[in-house]
Every structure is written in structure tokens, then in C-alpha cells.
Amino acid sequence: MSKNKTAGYRGHHSYQKRKEAEARSFIRYRCGFTNTIQDVLRQRPGWVEVKEDEEWDFNWCDVGWLRENFDHSYMEEHVRICHFRNYYELTRKNLMVKNLKRYRKTLEREVGHVEAAKCDFFPCTFELPSEYHLFVEEFKRNPKSTWIMKPVARSQGKGIFLFRKLKDIMDWKKDGSRLEEQRDEAQVESYVAQRYIENPYLIGGRKFDLRVYVLVSSYLPLKAWLYRDGFARFSNTRFSLSSIEDQYIHLTNVAVQKTAPDYDPERGCKWPMQQLRRYLTAKHGAHAVETLFRDIDNVFVHSLQSVQKVIINDKHCFELYGYDILLDQDLKPWLIEVNASPSLTPSSQQDYEMKCHLLEDTLHVVDMEGRLTGREKQVGGFDLMWNDGPVSRENSGLETLGSSCFSPNTNLGKHWLTDIQWRRRFTVASFWLTCLFPGFQVVSMTEKTSYDTSKSCLARRAHDRLLLNVLN
């Protein structure tokens, strides 16, 4: 298969990229981290690390670097960087809430109440101190409810606490320890007060939240990919509303859980998404779980749409977000927060492998090597969730007869990583074959056995299935 032949199937854009990459014959990268991402970049064939002051084609930077250097750097067309300039419109809690509220109002005005109601996935939130009076009004309307106070810009569960009485905030304002924190920060820190979800879904008496990965390759038009893997993070202690002070019960971040007295690092308190999905299916049936996961897709899409016009779109930028979702007992998903720099530090061997695959697939989607056509609906573990419009699972060309036939192109938690890993073993072949024959699907074969008869038998069955797939 000569290069020229395949280049002919490419869009102009990736053809350009390929030409430039060929001219250079390797891709220069910078990486601001020393964990999993560093391993992934190092192992990628044809990628070399460059030093501080050298030119780079790809930069996996931290947000500090972005803040200081983005505005001063000139980037050629092919260069890629892993953040959008004003990512914080989505990830800082007060800005996200503001954008979501505004988007909801727009929807209500332009489309209608039903569509706007789809944005009701974030709990009632107020920014403090600016919306203090609005907050007090809402608080007094429901005096029995619990609220959670979160600092706007911090992560890993730091500075968060729960309260039920206004008196608690007064005390907190006057609290000496907070003043000390303020001395470290240059400015007054903003907080958000959010209604606490008092009926979270519990498994084994424990509260958990979901970490899901969404990759945005562009905002205008909005192109977002959903990763099939993710995990549920469990709190080590049993949930009860009676002990608000016990931070360990209510916060499920691994960072917080690690400091809890009965944390066992060997055990880890995570379930892979597939395990959770199967558990929920066994409890509630396939239909309820399908609905739940569609609602979760809805959370991603609407949250991204709400900042679509605010984020400065830049073709050099892409971003991998870590979404934190909480489920309540009615199987309704709530958006807790979005992270622009989701933790890449692994908590176990399994976790490390998952994150490696996540990052590898992210780099596949970013496609510095110019191998993709641009028409893919699935790359590695990423499914194209939104491409300036909903993406359906069916092959393009079929008319969808109304929304009842529409099945979204997402597979969160449906299939095991090992099934996906089989795609990797055929990656080289399948990459080329997928490019040549759109719609070609690699059939998963069970692992090699030492029986000759069973091998040929397997091969025969695989052949039949392959035919069926291609014909369908």
C-alpha cells in the first residue's frame, strides 16, 4: 500500500499535516508532567521530547504554563496544545454555574420549557459573596436542606464543608483559619454554595461518584468525544446525613479518601464503569440504565453547549475534561464539576493501564500523524458524541425516521477494556483498513488457543461473523 494511494483518500487538511510531518519525520513534544502522560508520549513512535527553549509541535502543558505563555506564543498551523485559552469558563465552579444559568435562560426563551428543563442537572448554586442575598432567600425557603460550600478554584476536595444553618457560615466567615488561608492567596477567594444532594444512590451503603472523560477537539463547530471507560469512586465510610462534619463520608475524591483513617491503598475504592453499569442493570433493568446513560450524555452536551460561545475557539487547542457526576436514588445524574486537568496519577495497576489507553486514544484523536479521514465515529475507546449535532450509531446514509429511531453513538461502560484492547492488537491493520473501507469492523476474536481444531473452528466462526458484519 503506497503512501500516495492512501493520501488520495484523505481530506485536504490531514494531507497537509501528513506532508509536514513527513518533512520533519518526527514530532517534537513538550510535557509538563512526570506521570502517565510522560510514559505515553515517550512510547509513541516518532515522537521526541524537546527541551525548554526549543520549538515544539505538541505541548501537554499545565494550566500555569498556559496562563503565562499562551498569549505570547506563535503557533504554526499543525501545532497542538492540550488546553483552550479560557478553559476556566467551564471548570471554575462559579463561571460554569453562570454560563449554565445563562444558557438555560436562552433555551427557555428560544426553544421552550421542555428543552430548558434538560439543563436541570446541576443543583441549585449561588456564588458567594456576590449572590449572598439570593442565596439566603433560597435557603430560607427550604430551611431543612443541607448545603455544601466549595471554593471556586481549588481541587481535590480542599476547603469543602457542609452546613445546615446560616449560623455556620457566619462562624466560618469569622473563623481565624480562613483568614490564614486568605493570607496565602492574593485576592479574596470566591466560594459557591450548592444544595447538597441528600439522597445519593448508595451501593453497599456507600456513596460514590462517577468520573467520565470527554475530549473536545473543537468548540466551533462543537466536536466532542466520549471515552468508553471511566470509574466510580466510592467513599470508604457509610453514608449518613447525621454526621456532616465527617468529610470522609461525603467527599468521594480519591485524594480525600486517601487521608481517611481506614483507607487501604492496596484495595483502592474504585469500580470500573463497566462493573457499575452491570450492577445497575442487574438492579434496575436494561431500559432504566439506557435512559440513565442517555441523561448522562445530555449532561455533557448541554454543559459544553453552554460555554460554546464563550470559549475562545482555536484550532490548535483540544482539551480532555474529567467530568464528575453524582447519581441520586431516582437514577438522575447531577453534574458536580468539570476538571480541565483530570488527575493522571494512577491509583493501581488497572488504573494505570486505563489511563495509558485513555491518553493514547486522546493522541490518536488529536492525530498529529494525519492518519484519520475526519469521518470517523469511533477512535480507539472514544466515541464521537457530538459533531455540530447529535451523532447516531447507525451508518450515515440511513434516514432516521424521527427521534425514536435515534440511538446515540455512545458506549459508556458498555464493554470491557479487554474487548477494546483487542482492537489495539489489530490497530495497525485496522487503521489502514478502516481508512480504506469505511464501515469495516474488526471482529473480536477470543485469545489464541493451542488446539488446532479449535483454531480453525474459531477462524471459521470469525469468518462468518465478519461476513455478516460487512454485509450488514
Added chain:
Amino acid sequence: MDEDVGVNIIIAQVCQRLKGSHLHSHLEKQAKECLHRPEIKLECIKDDVRSFLKETGWERKLQNAVYRELHTLPPPSHTVAPPEHTKEPLSYMRKAQACWEKRILKSLNSMCTELGVPLARKRPVREQKDLVHKWTEMGTNEPDLSNFRPVYAPKDFLEMLISLRNANHDSSDEASCKSHWGLIQVPLNVKNIPEMRKVFVELGLGTSQLGIDDNIHITPDLFENEHVRLGKRVVSEQDSAAAQQYSRQGCPTGLRATLWALILNCGNDLEDVMRYEQLKSGVIHHDLLVDSLIYKDVKLTASNDDYYFVFEDYLYQILLCFSRDTTVLEHFIYNSATPPKSSVQGKQGTEEYALVYPPNGVIPFHGFSMYVAPLCFLYNEPSQLYRIFREMYVRYFFRLHSISSSPSGIVSLCLQFEKLLQIHLPQLFYHLREMGAQPLRIAFKWMVRAFSGYLATDQLLLLWDRILGYDSLEIVAVLAAAVFAFRAENLMEVTSLAAAEAVLADLSTLKVMPLLQIFLFATVI
């Protein structure tokens, strides 16, 4: 003539079992109440009542109850055979079981004396109140269990099985190619592959099933959708026998809980809830030594499991109640084991003061809690979870740690495993044997737990679907052999037991059904 007599005896036995049960009283009540209905005529009262019961689903419930009894009915025996023959016909097995029981009871008693802990004691009121308060969070207790050790581990039981010999069997011939290479040296009849192909027909290459034909790359229209539709039909018909047949091709995740409850005929009626509450109050009032053993076991096994750690609290709630459930004693009629007895302090030797200890007659061993852990995935209502576990124990799990000649008993499973390996993978077996790595030493721990904790949860549940579907544990032995066949290439290169253990340490990525199918139906005979 003999057959009729046999059937009559069975009918009489089943009737006796069902008489006085809750179902019986419900049926009577329903029959009495329906007399008020206008469609019941005095002239044909019997038929009318019968058809009424049929329409309202009560006949189906009775059918399911009879079906359940047939499962646990001991095989028919000669009229003058003593009851111990119902438990276990072979005398050498009975002797071995009795010897084993003496050993573990001795171990339990000596632990008791060493630690100075009584076998049972009444809890002080404060402790009772505490326990009620913390009933759903017993996992947060941190009792000092450092001095407790499990009464026995599967390894010890294996040594016992290895020493089993049939005195009537002449094994004095020189070792030849016909002799058995494995550790189990008793002449039990176990099925070979051609026989199993006839039994496990639904696992054949031509039949679709879950675990294979619900793969991501196969459109669900080919099999999965239809199978789910059929499953929903079975559930709506509430037919135990149909559910069991259906389960042979696997149960869909969303229907599995209901289907298993149907197969095991376990509802979640008021009676079940009340029974569970009774057991719970038993736990609150008295503390048993076995409770500490259970705690220790859960902390050592399930709490350290990547998936089951979440269910720690449920495990205590189920297992502590299980040890106090005297209805479990009924299964000793067909179990070769006998419940251990111990005496009240100061009254040793007197028969009338000998009590069964623990009350359910089952002494937990290392890994026992893993029988319950996968079930937590399906049921979270404690009373229902308890019913299901109890039923699974008295039908299947008890066979995995008692010495008997039953085809589902652990001895037969071990022998079957070794024979399958010797016949179909002789090179591998010989090599491992030469390296001092007898395959059974590795596979035993899988089989004793029915693979719980070794396979991924969804794969394990697919395996247990088939155990329920075929009402037999033989599939566990076949899977063990299939795993060895799968990793044969790597195993041929090992040079020690430790290396072999390392090759077979991680089974969590295995797909159970393709392995079983290939081993049973694609092996050259």
C-alpha cells in the same frame, strides 16, 4: 410395578415436606375464600376450586414448590437401608467424613480453649443496643482478630481428599499408562467428554448463548434481543422449570435476579422477612465464636477484593444470620456431613445436653464468605439475599466441602478435572507432574469456591447461570480443565509449582463460555 412404587414413595415424600408449609396454609386459605365467589358451584366444587387456583397462579406456585422439593430429594434407596446411606452410600467416604469432622471440631475447641473465648455467650444489654444501632455498618467494627485463625483452609481439605482410599479397590498393580496420574485415587464414576456433550447440549457450537453471542461485534438482533424477550415471557409465566431450562443459555443481566429467584423458588414474602428478622434478633442476643471466624474471613477475603469490598456490610448481615439458622439442619439428610455437636459447660458427656454448634451445623472455613459476595451483586434486600444464599448453599455449595460420592461432590469434581486433563492434555499433565506441580493443587481452590473471586463478576454469574440451569456443579470441573487447556503453552514452560501458580494466578480476563464451548465441543476425541 417397581417404578410405580418408586413414584408413589416420591409423591408421599414431597407431600409430607409440603404439608404444614406456608404454601399449604396459603392454598387452604385461598380455597376457603374462593368459596364465596359466584362461579364456584356446589355440584362440581372440586373442579371449580381447582380451576380457580389455576387461573390465579396458585397452581403454578405449587408446581414450583414441588419442583424445588424434587431437587433436594435424596435419591431413592432400599427400604431397609439405614438413614446414613441416604447421606452417603459408600462406607469409606462416610468414615473419612467423620474423621475430617472430628479434626475440625477438635481444632475449633482447641482454639476456643486457647483464646479463653466461649463458644457462645449472651450479649450484655449495652452491647445489644450497640449492635442494633450498627447493624448496617458492621464493617466499621474493628474487633481484634489477630489471635483468630480460620478453622481450616481449602489446602487442608485437599490433603484429606488425597488420602482417601477405597479398601475394596485393588490398586496393587504396577503404575501403567492406564493408572491415574492425579492426586485423587478413588474409583468414582465421572463423565467423560462424549457423555458431557449429551448432557450440556445447550452449550454446543450450534446453539446461541449469552457469554458468546452477545459479544459487542454481533448485532443483538441475531440472538440477544430474542433471548431477552423469551426471558421476559418466562418471568411472566412464573414457571420454575422453564426458568431453569432458560438459564442454560445464560440469563440477561437485567433479568438474572428474578430468574434465579424463580429457579430457586425463593420469594420475598412476609414470612421470609419475618424469618430473617428472627435470625437477626438471634444475632443481637447471642455472640458466637464462629462470628469472629466469619469476621476474620470477610476481612481477609471479600474486603480485599477489588469488586466485592463494597458489599462488606451485607456479608456480615447474611453470614451471621446464616450461622443461627436451624432450618439449614434439614439439608444434612442428604449431606454426607453431620452437624458437629458440643455440650453445655459442665454437662459434657450427657447426650441430652449436646447441642448442635454452630446452630446451623456449618463451620465456616477460609473463603466461605465468597459464596455470598457475588449474590450481593444481584440482591440488596437483606431478607431476599439471605433466602437466595441459603437455598444455593443447601442445593450446591455444601457439596464443595464435604466428602461424598455425589457426582457434584468435590471429590468427583476433582477426579473429573484430573481425568479430563489426563485424557485430553496428557503431555501437559505429565510435564506438570514431573515438575512437582500437580494440577489439582492449583485448581482445587478455584473449584471449592466455584470460581468466586477468581473470575470477573459478569463471567462468574454466567458460570453460575449454568450451574443452576443444569442443577450440577460438574461444569466447574470442566472449566478448571478448560483454563489449563487455554494456558497450556505457557504451562509447558514452567519448571516449578510456583511458576505454574504464577501463570494461573490471574483469571480475571478470561471469558468463560468460549472456553467451555471449545473444551467440550471442539476437542478432538
